[in-house]
Amino acid sequence: MYAVDYHRAASLQDAESVLANHAEGMILAGGQTLLGSLKLRLAQPEILIDLGAIPELRGIEVAADGTVAVGAMTRHAQVAASPEVQRAIPSLASLAGHIGDPQVRNCGTIGGSLANNDPAADYPAAVLGLGATVVTQRREIAADDFFLGMFETALQEGEIIKKVVFPAPRRSAYVKFKHPASRFAIVGVLVADTAQGIRVAVTGAGPVVFRATAIEQALSQRFDPEALADIHLDDAELNNDLHATAAYRANLATVLAQRAVQAVLA
């Protein structure tokens, strides 16, 4: 790995000011993607600003109405193992428990996953599908406005995620078809029956997580796997690579949505 400076931020304000003073600084969260990227020189920051020692960024709070607030530096394993999250939003706990492998889940964080916005990451499906809110030190960003493109988010220069707030859906499920080696989603679908209606988020299939509106409309009329029998997603914008063709991914999105509905109804 090439030389890089390191700064352990004492507080969010400290992290902000060090970041502001380094044009090529990067935030280090759990490091499960970033450190690998540094080894490959896909990222070459001059300094890493570690948020690991800021207690206010860690932890889970579940309100009486089931709203789940997850601190940005909360690890996947903590979300997966939280009895409160399992009770309030079981799909969220289950999704977190199937990211990567156990060692990755013991380090990787929700804030890091969202700021990175890998097209095949799992958390973006939860945030978009459940209609969560991303809270930074400057503002609150609705999930529908957060994911802009491949590895691209609404986060501005110097903006740091503090926590993510998930309203509890009436019911929801996440089903992914994972790549057996990387365990990233070839396609992952989160189906949620929420106070605002049916929301369906698809990750892994396209350059960025997206809502499958055709599936949402069909399920709004009839919440049943059979309602999706004639739904075919347009594959023009979907990923076509050595793992799966775009047509395969389009079909998989519908199939996984059906399985998610089945899981919700079970």
Place this chain on the structure above:
Amino acid sequence: MQVSLTVNGRPVTSDVEGRTLLSDLLRDRLGLTGTHRGCDTAQCGACTVHVDGRAVKSCNMLAMQAEGCDVVTIEGIASPDGTLHPMQEAFRDCHGLQCGYCTPGMVMAAIDLTRRHPEPDDATIRAGLEGNLCRCTGYENIVRAVTAASSQTTA
């Protein structure tokens, strides 16, 4: 820059660079070469150690991130008199290794797994070891070893 941590119960302070990986600190500075560097890309799990009780891949963590942490490596799990940890013993008894390269990581991951799941079934063991690759055994005897170790510690 300096990092201070506890390694196998011993306080350690070491001069490291920002880029120094925890696996580099353990192997190159502290001579704890039982932690194996396999892929160096956080896939194979041979470098698995415990950081504050959690199994992590030490090639995917900076030494500086372990400041103040309690780190346990494969060298730190046997008793001081040399009696093997039950998981090590089970790997030996069940022939859960052939070349042995993945074994330190497998053992450390398996100990973390059985702490979280004291009586794991085969599926739980296989899922729990997803972050560790073995190219020799076909995993069968590794699963047997973890089963044997867990029934022994809960008996």
